[in-house]
Amino acid sequence: MRSELVHPAVAVAGVSKVFNRGSANQVDALVDVDLVVAPGEFVSLIGPSGCGKSTLLRLIAHLIEPSSGNVLVNGKSASQARLDQEYGMAFQQAGLFDWRSVAKNVELPLELKGWDKKRRAARAREMLELVKLGDFVDHRPWQLSGGMQQRVAIARALAAHPPLLLMDEPFGALDEMTREHMQAELLRICDETRTSVVFVTHSIPEAVYLSDRVVVMSPRPGRITDVVDVDLGRDRDDDTREDDAFYRKIIEVREALRNGGHDTTVDHETVDPDAVGHPLLGVDDR
Amino acid sequence: MTRRRLRTFALALVGLLAVAVLWEFYKLVGPQRGGEIFGWGILPRANDNVMPHVWDMFARYTEPDRRGSETRIWQTVLGGGWFTFRLAFLGFAIGAVVGVGLAVLMARFRVVERGLLPYLVVSQTVPLIALAPLVVSWGGRVQVGDFVWPRWLSASVLGAFLAFFPVAVGTLRGLKSSPPAALELMDSYAASWRSSLFKLRFPAAVPQIVPALRLAATASVVGVVVAEISTGLQGGIGRLVIEYARQATSDPAKVYTAVFGAALVGLGMAGIVALLDKLLMRGRPPTEPDIVMGATT
Ligand SMILES: Nc1ncnc2c1ncn2[C@@H]1O[C@H](COP(=O)(O)OP(=O)(O)O)[C@@H](O)[C@H]1O
Ligand SMILES: [Mg+2]
Numbered sequence: 001m002r003s004e005l006v007h008p009a010v011a012v013a014g015v016s017k018v019f020n021r022g023s024a025n026q027v028d029a030l031v032d033v034d035l036v037v038a039p040g041e042f043v044s045l046i047g048p049s050g051c052g053k054s055t056l057l058r059l060i061a062h063l064i065e066p067s068s069g070n071v072l073v074n075g076k077s078a079s080q081a082r083l084d085q086e087y088g089m090a091f092q093q094a095g096l097f098d099w100r101s102v103a104k105n106v107e108l109p110l111e112l113k114g115w116d117k118k119r120r121a122a123r124a125r126e127m128l129e130l131v132k133l134g135d136f137v138d139h140r141p142w143q144l145s146g147g148m149q150q151r152v153a154i155a156r157a158l159a160a161h162p163p164l165l166l167m168d169e170p171f172g173a174l175d176e177m178t179r180e181h182m183q184a185e186l187l188r189i190c191d192e193t194r195t196s197v198v199f200v201t202h203s204i205p206e207a208v209y210l211s212d213r214v215v216v217m218s219p220r221p222g223r224i225t226d227v228v229d230v231d232l233g234r235d236r237d238d239d240t241r242e243d244d245a246f247y248r249k250i251i252e253v254r255e256a257l258r259n260g261g262h263d264t265t266v267d268h269e270t271v272d273p274d275a276v277g278h279p280l281l282g283v284d285d286r
Numbered sequence: 287m288t289r290r291r292l293r294t295f296a297l298a299l300v301g302l303l304a305v306a307v308l309w310e311f312y313k314l315v316g317p318q319r320g321g322e323i324f325g326w327g328i329l330p331r332a333n334d335n336v337m338p339h340v341w342d343m344f345a346r347y348t349e350p351d352r353r354g355s356e357t358r359i360w361q362t363v364l365g366g367g368w369f370t371f372r373l374a375f376l377g378f379a380i381g382a383v384v385g386v387g388l389a390v391l392m393a394r395f396r397v398v399e400r401g402l403l404p405y406l407v408v409s410q411t412v413p414l415i416a417l418a419p420l421v422v423s424w425g426g427r428v429q430v431g432d433f434v435w436p437r438w439l440s441a442s443v444l445g446a447f448l449a450f451f452p453v454a455v456g457t458l459r460g461l462k463s464s465p466p467a468a469l470e471l472m473d474s475y476a477a478s479w480r481s482s483l484f485k486l487r488f489p490a491a492v493p494q495i496v497p498a499l500r501l502a503a504t505a506s507v508v509g510v511v512v513a514e515i516s517t518g519l520q521g522g523i524g525r526l527v528i529e530y531a532r533q534a535t536s537d538p539a540k541v542y543t544a545v546f547g548a549a550l551v552g553l554g555m556a557g558i559v560a561l562l563d564k565l566l567m568r569g570r571p572p573t574e575p576d577i578v579m580g581a582t583t
Contacts, residue, residue: 061474063470063473063474082474082476083476085475085476087474089471089474091467091470091471093465093467095465095467095468095471097468097485097486097489097490098570098571099489099490099492099569099570100489101569108475108485109475111485112475112476112477112481112485140569140570140571142571
């Protein structure tokens with residue numbers, strides 16, 4: 001086993017982020033955050049709007065620098081990891097370039113890595129087949145539905161075979177049915193490619209369905225208040241969504257969100273799903 | 287699509303016809319010696335000296351360009367139009383290149399933008415008529431090796447002087463209008479400024495560059511024609527307009543042949559830009575240019 005494989009996919013240690021320090025609109029976006037993501041692990045960040053989920057993701061991506069603390073990606077500094085394209089990124093907007101064909105959109109990160117044309121085309125086709133869009137190689141992004149566009153964005157994020165995928169509410173703009181379908185697809189793709197994922201979401205069921213661990217955050221100042229292990233096994237399908245264990249996890253995350261930093265413990269084993277209200281309701285924080 | 291284009295064409299023809307009909311209608315009912323409304327002499331004279339018949343204008347095309355000459359007016363006008371068109375095209379090309387170059391510089395360096403943009407704006411307030419003789423005399427002094435500045439190049443330069451401005455401003459706006467999410471995506475690839483210029487900013491600016499080019503095309507024709515007139519450059523449509531206008535007392539219809547020729551040059555340039563539009567916007571969404579990128583913020 002090569003040594004790089006034993007590094008955590010992400011190691012965030014004692015990271016704080018202050019925006020506009022010293023001015024009247026200073027924001028303590030993140031305070032003293034620690035997070036380790038193991039290789040191949042799927043971790044969701046959940047919490048109300050403004051609790052610093054996107055900020056944490058952007059710190060890992062080295063799109064911004066931490067005010068203090070340290071971020072390692074795959075054993076490298078975040079800045080080096082970005083230069084080496086150790087991660088791929090996907091946002092709520094697919095963000096495809098409408099002057100490029102679907103395949104050329106997927107090729108974009110490969111062009112920037114200096115791959116030759118033939119190799120790029122082959123990889124783009126491979127990635128598009130992975131997201132089941134093999135028939136749409138020459139289409140234009142604007143000819144595709146929202147869900148298909150998002151799948152192209154995922155193919156683009158994974159095109160260079162990065163070990164890590166960073167996603168910021170990628171399915172937030174999709175309808176519920178498409179969304180569930182995309183979740184299942186994402187799990188399949190990440191299993192096939194052994195990609196680690198840090199996934200920002202508003203939706204509790206989405207977080208529970210996808211994740212090995214759900215990281216619960218709370219705002220003002222932004223911090224991690226709880227981490228929920230989701231031991232539902234890796235083989236998850238539509239039946240998983242109707243499992244009792246699935247419901248219990250949803251309730252557990254929901255409780256963790258409601259407590260949001262208050263030190264109350266709930267005995268999850270004795271909670272009756274019906275008594276807690278609507279376990280499928282997401283965190284409404286728009 | 288072709289149906290729609292056919293309709294546009296038909297509408298344009300109908301529009302032209304309507305103008306001709308209006309012209310003739312006014313000649314029919316308008317006052318022969320002009321008229322006053324509330325004491326202002328604003329009604330033009332409808333007599334044949336001031337407003338020749340439309341058919342007289344077109345009839346001139348088949349007449350000899352001057353007494354005893356073999357060449358017909360339509361040949362002279364076409365020749366002059368072609369001369370002016372080439373100068374205008376060169377001016378347009380120079381203006382587009384300079385405009386895009388300046389826009390890139392300004393987008394890259396804020397200092398350049400803040401230092402240069404005000405002067406670019408001011409430059410457009412300088413009257414072309416005043417500038418034309420200056421450019422000619424500067425050009426006369428240019429001599430690099432075997433290259434001697436030809437007189438006609440001054441006209442192209444003046445066309446470029448008017449053309450570069452809309453291109454610079456439009457391109458700059460376009461270069462700065464890339465969606466933040468797209469810029470962040472390029473950042474996440476650690477893309478160099480050059481890469482993000484060619485792979486994101488330029489293509490994203492195209493919907494703003496094309497209308498700027500359209501303005502530049504018209505501007506370059508105006509610049510060249512005005513330069514021809516004010517520097518006395520022979521061979522172009524600007525010169526013909528002046529020459530025929532001098533004969534207006536004896537032949538009022540003749541000058542219109544040259545005026546229509548100038549319009550034809552403008553149409554030709556518009557056609558060039560339409561082609562560029564087609565080329566640059568290939569594969570883009572038919573209506574909304576930003577349908578996919580969306581408005582992120
Ligand atoms: N570039 C920035 N400048 C100033 N404040 C920012 C910036 N980015 C985020 N913030 C602030 O940091 C906090 C966390 O934002 P964000 O990470 O986007 O939250 P979330 O993604 O969880 O909704 C918010 O209060 C937001 O206003
Ligand atoms: Mg966010």
